[in-house]
Amino acid sequence: MNTLEQIIEPLRDVDWNNPEAVHTATQPVLDVLATERQLLRALALAALDDEELLSLCEHYDILDKIVLFSNPSGIRLRLHVFQPGYFDRPHNHRWTYSSRILRNRYLHRLYGDAELDSSLHPGTLDAVQVREEVVGTSYTLSHKAIHAVVADPGTVSLVVRGPAVTDRCLVMDSATGAAWWQYGAAQESEEDSQRKRMSRVRMREVIDSLIDWKVL
Template identity: 55%
Template sequence: MIGRLTEPLHDLDWNDTHTVHTTTGKILTGLATDRDLLHTLVQRIPQDEHLSRLSEHYDILDKLVLHDDPAGWRLRLHIFLPGYYDRPHNHRWTYSSQILRGSYAHTLHGLDDILDEGMDLASLQPYMVRTEKPGDSYTLHHRMIHAAVAEPHTVTLIIRGPALKDRFLVSDRDIGRSWWQYGAAGETPEESDSKRMSVDRMNHVIDNLAEWNLA
């Protein structure tokens, strides 16, 4: 369905941030402007057992997986819920994002050389603070530490590259603690089930996207 549009992703070097941004930017803009295609991709999720199983619901974030490619990258929609805030963290993968609705304050803290479970969180320096708005896009290398505070029901379209490491570190200033998190392969069945999006929740999210004329 989206094979021709996303073909350039298959041989992409996901450590080459500039090339990733140039390549994914064309794809994200194409999807953002082709609402019929985006609608089709969203509507097929409930009928696709694999994509449904990958889609997740948290207290402050919904993730719909539109495509899971054998080459290791995924196409997702993120819907930020009321109360969303992000703890400073890096990622296991490089990703690109385009904002479709709402906005968020986006803080960059530099490379992840400083990340450690015993780090002094008060010393974590913001090096860039910007506001991401509808139509904005960016690419974040997996080594960058960042955090976001989103307006309720902000929606972003994400291309997430293949995992390039096993774990990432999350830091919480409020409790003064940092901890490693691992990919789905390291989760227990109970952990996977706890975040899997229910049928009712998925239908609710899809209805909201239609109401907002996004998909």
């Protein structure tokens, strides 16, 4: 079995501003990790006892994010576990990332690039692509791209993200027409940070579900 360090070695010199280069580099990594589920399980269980990784894991009512790996350069490996009722508002990200679906599916709306400004009205956005992301599919998304997801309950994705390129991303609410900036952890209040931080008990529950589903 490959070690995680061996698997992610090709990512260390990637230009994370170049989505095509990111896609080329991350696909072999996702291929290996999607196949070596014992390694994924070992990483998840190790993260459970790693205070630094645990502090990066997030729990929301409709989504859990487990961080399996993080290094000082900003590269992270995460598992996203979608809970019932999950839907996204149109948004971009602060980083470029690649994703692989490990369980179930989600509907993915891609809006392409736009001038990112809080005055942008979501009603002016038209999806340029609507696709189903099912088990085994993968994609790479630029930090500039706007997208939204509606996930089936119990959908699981494996995500490799690069270092943050900007300190904020834009989130839009199609129902109200509002748009606002969302900032990274370094600029969050302690209250906001604590509100989304995953407890060790919750992380154990999520890992147990992943084991039951044979994702791990």
